[in-house]
Amino acid sequence: MTGTHAITVYDLQLEAGCTISPFSWAQKYAIAHKGLNIDIVPGGFTSLSARTGGRTDFHPGIRDGDEWVFESLRSGEFIVADYLDKAYPDRPLLFRNPDHRNYVRFLDNWLWATAIKPWFSCYILDYHDRCLPEDRAYVRKSREQDFLGGKTLEEVQAGREERLPLVIPMLEPLREILRETPWLGGEAPDFADYAALSVFLWAASVARTPPLPDDEPLRDWIERGFDLFDGLGRHPGLNPLFGLKMPTTGDAQG
Template identity: 55%
Template structure:
């Protein structure tokens, strides 16, 4: 059992102390979901091996009453296995591949474009001792200096938003990805937006973003775990003339029919639309 209801958590932080990794954010939420307090070991990108006693060069990592667990997914599975009497993170084995699919889609849709758009700010918010590592490692990852990556980023933000319609469609019908209460799928997806708020020097989403309710509620969980003072606003992007619509203004077609099929009357409007019935014949 975790001593004093605390689990030692090795954080990855900016200079402000704000967590700066989606994987680490998801693990913070997983620990809180299980009802444990976080005994945080502060630190940035350099010195991880020293902080973990040579056990890992990547984070997150936890130490639970002397037992070490590495990797965000392994930590979530460990917490469920070790503490089955506490709220479940992954209630069914099928949740893991579905959450991984959703996360992979979010990384391609959101994290990739936003990471480049916020590259300079990401570097500048780091701890001073991390700046050289971030500069050199990201140059190898992306093939360009950060100052070049952010050129034209004002065109990036409007293009990302329409791609989020899949997630909007799901969360229009459900309070959480986990249904009536959040589960680990919510934390993996929320972690993308928690990370974005840790690096955004300009809002990447509009004020009226439909995902805002879910994001705000997610940030407020566990006593405002996602409300670190080092975070920046996500909402406030001003759309320009010619930019694509950021989101569907009415019901969006997600997973087949917009409305559930309860008989012909419930589907007639859509059927008429796709078959051409009801269209006026040109005079």
């Protein structure tokens, strides 16, 4: 990065060292967009409280000098991005105006419902298995009790081969935008791109089976997005996003 000032990110990482949290991914891109340096404090879920001096148990966040800023864990809130625009208005803005922020909020909420929600069920056991060993008991208990209605991770992930192809056509609105413009932000990337890319970075962090086919039209935008800021989205611990085998017409007809 080109800036001299550093923002500290309290990361949520997997055993492979890559970030799992889409919130943390979006934070890192937002900081880089501002031209600031990123100082990573590594660790997983169960060490977050100790790393932040007891300030949070699960909310990914940043420290900027004496300021601590944590996300709410709800899509479309952008607490850290709002802080960065307020604290550094002289640097490139993440949100050009309230209308642009509403556009990004809609896009983020739509992608969470369209992609993360179905992919979560397809990769929940992978999610657990790729966590740091000390985090796995917490992840299993919290996900099974809080998100899966008491079902096991194994039960929920079973049958994903049939479910994964169903997500592909649901991404068409995103493809339509990117057929007309190189970035969701227009001629240059902005927080619309970073929020959307964070969804695909989350998928790459957990997906042992690729979620997207090799010929996915979004591939060019995703690859360019991962390459931004000296390859911020490139980490050797990430899994391939592309390679999903789609059913043929004959397969679909049985």
